Amino acid sequence: MRLSRLHAPTLKEVPKDAEVVSHQLLVRAGYIRKLAAGIYDFLPLAKRVVRKIETIIREEMDAAGAQEVFLPAVVPAEVWQESGRWFQYGPELLRFKDRKGGDFCLGPTHEEVIVDLVKRDVRSWRSLPLNLYQIQTKFRDEVRPRFGLMRGREFVMKDAYSFDVDDAATNRSYDAMYAAYERIFARCGLQFRAVEADTGSIGGSRSHEFQVLASSGEDAIVSCAQCSYAANVEQAELHLHHEPPPAVAEKAYERVHTPNRRTIAEVTDYLRRPARQFIKTLIVDADDRLFAVLVRGDHELNLIKVKKLLGAQRVDLAHEEQVRTATGAAVGFAGPVGLRGVVGILADNAVRGMTHAVAGANADDHHFVDVTEGRDFQVTRFGDLRLAVEGDPCPRCGGELKSFRGIEVGHVFFLGTKYSDAMKCTYLDESGVERPMVMGCYGIGVTRTMAAAIEQNHDADGIVWPLAIAPYRVIVLPLQMNVPDVVQAAEKLYADLQAAGVEVLLDDRDERAGVKFKDADLLGIPLRVAIGGRGLKDGVVELKPRRSSEVQQVPLADIARRVAEWTE
């Protein structure tokens, strides 16, 4: 492709509405344009990257035994009513009516549609397992679309659904998808981790997220330095490796005045005690019953774990009024000592045996100091209730956990029979008994993967594409368009590379060398060949990988072969 013809309008200035680097670079390098909040045009270069990611996905999904289908984006309400989600899903589901007044939605995910399809025609155990996937545009009317392609409203997703006779068979389908995902992201040239994730409200038993490692990632994950364990911080279990000794208190607790100091930071500053000596007391609403939950001051509460411990349907932090009802004080002054307004007091394991701790006094502008667990208050139930942090012990091997930031680009999920039960998707087993199919679902955010690749691979000059998903692999720069030898050599190389099947861009624009270098870097093309009058006199051209800073001088006669080798 000639750059003079390519529709890739590059910008010198950073667009003002772009916050994250992938968004900035995609706009600046002429890959995307915004049409509306969270809705983007994909220009030719972006389309090529998306297609490359899709091709890798297709090859690996097909190799894993899945079959590609294409389901409608516009979905009639009936199937969503059948599963019950028409009423459960919030405003993220974009609903609308057709001309006859019938209800429809734009599919944010396709469990209903796929189950509807499978249950019609699959009746026998002989037809299972079955794994169907599609690559398609999804729409989720996000509360707050942001970060460009990272959290758009319209995006391209690969979604797959497996149907099996039982849990064991589903686990095999799951394992096959897990392995396929590892190959897909490895082939895309990305650094990633598969992490254990929360199974959430769907109630499945297994779930892994595929996280592309990037410091700008929205998700916090921990991974063991010694073994292969990795998990989302929300999911990471924290086992108690040794029982702390019972608390031995020296001092009695006393009440101190802490005017208007509500947060841990404010109080630790004011009292000059470290955060780890603080007992944070959170009031939570679990199915309309109020509980106090205690975690150490330097730890963070994990509501998901609280929900599991209580076996509750719903757990939220309490509202301001509820906090006042429970503690008799404003938010920020709750503490376990003398707390009456709650059904029970739960505490994270790290709170066990704490002495000389600081806690809220359940009175405005007051805290207690030198509080001791067991003596000054009784915990109803201890458990693992906090987010994991760097340095926590690995639940598998006891090694040290390291923390990372990640971008979730894929998710594999053991679904079970939630949808097949609700929508009566059943088969007849060998003995003629009707059973629900057991399902798994497997998603990859295709357009998000493109953005994540940039978040992980960029520098001050622009994008640095991994070879496998670059829109073109080579860019040829004739540095002086007014020197016939330079233009000729560039044209010949361009033609030779095309003939050899190498995806190549030729910057044939009548621009100065500086402009061409800047644009080549911005676009992120993995290999650059610069042809200039100076080098040509000595019969050489320059070869420079985008990722490295060293320039190789290559004889003109060898350049086509060298490039072809490099890009293989």
Add this chain to the structure above:
RNA sequence: CGGGGCGUAGCGCAGCCUGGUAGCGCACUUGCUUCGGGAGCAAGGUGUCGGAGGUUCAAAUCCUCUCGCCCCGACCA
């Protein structure tokens, strides 16, 4: 959903407070010079000042409503 901010040329912005008939940089067109890391000079085109209504002799500017976009927050203790 709550709070804040911004809509002026393709892009980035100034002008608004203190009303007087719209400007800067980049980009774009033409010419000359330049030619290995976003060139210089000259000439040129570009706007319903987001939309509607109001106040006024006069509105980008003041007022009201509305639409769009961005950021922060959604109880982080």
